[in-house]
Every structure is written in C-alpha cells, then in structure tokens.
Amino acid sequence: MINHHPDANMLVEYASGSLPWALSISVSAHMQLCSQCRAKHQQLSMLGGACLDDAPSENVEEDSFARLMGRIESSKNTAQKSAVKVPQSKDLQTKQLPKVVQKLLPDNLQWRRVSSALKMARLTTGQEQYEVAFHKISKGGKVVEHDHKGLEVTLVLEGSFSDDGGVYQRGDFIVREPGQTHRPTATLDQDCLCLSVCEAPVAVTGWLGKVINPFLSIRPA
Numbered sequence: 001m002i003n004h005h006p007d008a009n010m011l012v013e014y015a016s017g018s019l020p021w022a023l024s025i026s027v028s029a030h031m032q033l034c035s036q037c038r039a040k041h042q043q044l045s046m047l048g049g050a051c052l053d054d055a056p057s058e059n060v061e062e063d064s065f066a067r068l069m070g071r072i073e074s075s076k077n078t079a080q081k082s083a084v085k086v087p088q089s090k091d092l093q094t095k096q097l098p099k100v101v102q103k104l105l106p107d108n109l110q111w112r113r114v115s116s117a118l119k120m121a122r123l124t125t126g127q128e129q130y131e132v133a134f135h136k137i138s139k140g141g142k143v144v145e146h147d148h149k150g151l152e153v154t155l156v157l158e159g160s161f162s163d164d165g166g167v168y169q170r171g172d173f174i175v176r177e178p179g180q181t182h183r184p185t186a187t188l189d190q191d192c193l194c195l196s197v198c199e200a201p202v203a204v205t206g207w208l209g210k211v212i213n214p215f216l217s218i219r220p221a
C-alpha cells in the first residue's frame with residue numbers, strides 16, 4: 001500500500017504544466033503506480049479545463065486545429081515506436097518500471113558503486129536543474145546518515161527501505177528538504193531500487209562528512 005504521495009501544491013503544478021521537468025517525471029512515475037493521485041490529477045485537469053472554458057477567447061490561425069491534431073498524431077506514433085523497445089539491464093526488472101521511467105533508460109545503463117551498500121546510475125532527462133538517477137541499496141544495506149542541501153525526491157520502485165520517518169514501499173513518494181537528516185536502510189528481503197531527483201548534493205553528517213562533502217556533487221543532464 002502506498003502511504004506517501006506528492007503534496008497538493010506539487011500535483012497542482014504538475015497538472016498546470018509548471019512543475020520542473022525532472023520533478024514531473026517523478027510525479028508521473030508515482031501516478032502510474034498510485035490510483036489515488038491519478039484520480040486527483042484527473043479532477044485537477046477537469047478543473048483546469050473548466051477555467052479555460054470561462055477564459056476570453058483568442059483569435060487563432062485557420063489551420064491551427066489541423067496542425068495541433070497533426071502534432072498529437074505524430075507524438076502518438078513516436079510513443080508507440082518507443083514503447084516497442086525497452087533497453088534491458090541485468091540490474092533492473094525493466095518491465096516493472098513505470099513507463100515514463102522505461103522511456104529514460106539508455107541502451108547501456110552505467111552503474112557506479114557509491115559505498116558497499118549503495119550504487120547509482122544517472123539518467124539523462126534533458127534539463128539542467130536536477131540530477132535524476134536510480135539508487136539501489138542492497139538488501140539490509142545502510143546508507144550513510146546525511147542531510148540535504150536542496151530538495152530531494154525519492155520514489156521507491158522495487159523493494160523497500162526505512163528511516164526514522166517510517167517504512168517506504170513501492171510507489172511511495174518521499175520529499176526531503178534541507179535540515180531533514182536521515183539514514184535509509186533497505187529491508188532484509190530484497191534490494192531496494194529508487195528513482196531519485198536531487199537539486200543539490202547530500203551532506204554527509206559527522207566526521208566523515210567533513211572529509212568527503214567537498215567532493216560530493218550532482219550532475220544534472
């Protein structure tokens with residue numbers, strides 16, 4: 001059962017198209033797993049449509065409707081083509097991933113070991129503000145305690161992890177902000193795969209942080 005969702009502000013920004021692209025990916029991926037947020041999004045879209053109905057009309061070029069339909073058709077064709085081929089990775093059950101995440105998979109996903117319990121693979125999303133990446137904690141593994149220097153969104157895709165705030169399972173959408181220190185630990189039964197969207201590098205706490213924090217960075221792409 002999913003217990004953690006994007007807040008109302010984030011859903012409104014997503015529905016209105018004003019949410020940064022990297023965060024929209026995480027909200028969209030969550031909604032593919034969460035019927036509750038899908039229903040809320042549908043309500044917000046209907047509300048947005050009703051507002052447009054009441055807005056004063058604008059003069060548009062005669063062929064604009066035909067051009068719009070042409071763009072929709074061509075994007076459908078592109079979507080159908082990209083749905084055919086999902087790159088495989090031995091570290092991922094790709095078919096279990098939300099479709100929006102499947103579309104981000106490169107042909108050759110590069111995993112990098114961060115610590116004995118944690119590895120990561122960056123994704124390219126065509127924006128310059130947030131680093132979007134998979135993080136995988138091995139079963140029973142503990143990530144070093146850290147704070148955040150910017151917004152961090154984590155969407156659990158496989159397995160589960162816990163921290164002081166509770167236990168998070170597939171579909172849970174967790175937002176951490178500066179000042180929120182935690183130490184994620186994967187449950188013992190299976191590895192935990194998350195999609196992470198980070199605005200800034202984490203800040204490791206304690207003496208270790210003094211040593212390694214100057215070397216931590218993010219790489220938006």
Ligand SMILES: [Zn+2]
Nearest residue numbers: 005034036037
């Ligand atoms: Zn939800």
